[in-house]
Amino acid sequence: MPSSIQARNYDSTAPRKVAFLGLGVMGYPMAGHLARAGHAVTVYNRTAAKAIAWCEEFADAPSKPRHAATPREAVAGAGLVFCCVGNDDDLRSVVLGEQGAFAGMAPGAVFVDHTTASAEVARELYAQARAQGLQFVDAPVSGGQAGAQNGQLTVMCGGDQAAYEAALPVILAYARACTLLGPVGSGQLAKMVNQICIAGILQGLAEAIAFGQNAQLDMKQVLDVISKGAAQSWQLENRGKTMVDGKFDFGFAVDWMRKDLGLVLQEARRNGSRLPLTALVDQFYGDVQKMGGNRWDTSSLIQRLR
Incomplete structure (x- = not known):
């Protein structure tokens, strides 16, 4: 069993021909779970060497994995296409254009986007997919790198019921929970709610630990x-003691959190929400970046207080 993925019991579903675009910190193990579950996986990554390495790591999967030079080539013949890239622009770059995924997908195929992106780009790509006879689901995830490696992600979906139901059994290869929350864009909006909660909890935890010390x-x-009382949270139990020790060389990077909070604050301006705490914590993460903590875990907020 490769080190990047821990053993788990996969939900039984008929093997499918699928594609996975983007082999970053999250996508690499997610695609690996699909291969281990028996699906015929073709991967694409902007840096081809990583796609080649992924195929070598999962060469003993039930269906021999493949890699392709372009998104269009990767999705050929795939009924389900999964994607996990960096941002709106990265997403458009692998979806649209002559060599993009939509150009190579067969009518009726489902595109499942796990990128944390804007609700706006989800609606844009949904409309484009529908115009081409394709299906599109926005499906950002929560659970971080550990959740991806362990196949324990939470997936928040927006889109049509039929597309969601077609993708769900395959998604469960790397997810512990997957829920359709409404029309396209709902998944991205739910992920924004998730990030608002995390930002506030981590700042409170940072202040509490600094005060106690x-x-x-x-x-x-x-x-x-x-942790046995009302203050209990995932962040407290999984990040509290590493915050005490000043260890931040793991987990969800500050740069990624600032990107996500930027999406949150942009959407808040659009829908009229007031997010004073979230805006403040976003500034605090800017301070962490200035300290050189761009790739530190988000729990590094406490470093500002020391």
Whole structure:
């Protein structure tokens, strides 16, 4: 079993011919789970060497994995196409154009976008897909790198019921939960809600730990105690003690969080939401970047307080 993916019991579903575009921190293990589940996976990555390495790592999967030189070549014959890239522009670059995925997909095929992007680009690509007889689901994920490696992601979807139901059994190769939340764009909006919550929780946790340390408390012991009460959260249990130790060389990077919060604040301006705490924490992450923490885990907010 390759080191990038831990063993798990896959939900049974008939093997499908699928494509996966984007082999970054999240996409690489997600595509690996599809291969381990028996699906015939063709991958595309902007850096071809990573696609070649992925194929070598999963060469013993039930269906021999393949890589392609362009998104269009990768999706040929695939009923389901999955994508996980960096941002709106990256997404358009692999979807649109003569060598893009939409140019190579057969009518009725489903494109599932796991990129954390804007609701606007999801609606744009949905309209383009429909015009070409294709289906499109926006499906951002939560759970971070560990969730992708362990096949325990939470997937938030927006789109048509039929497209969602077609993709769901295959998505479950790397997800513990997958929910259709409404029309296209709903998945991206739900991911924004998720990031608003995380930003606030992490800032509160950072202040609490800094306060406790200044008060000369054994903060690891304190975290053990309060994790049994109303302060309990995933962030406290998984990031609290590493924050105490000042360890941030893992997890969801500050640069990525700032990108996500930028999408949140842009959408808030559009829909009239007031997000004072989120805007403030976004500025705090800017401070962390200035400290050189661009690739530190998002829990590095505490470094501002030390």
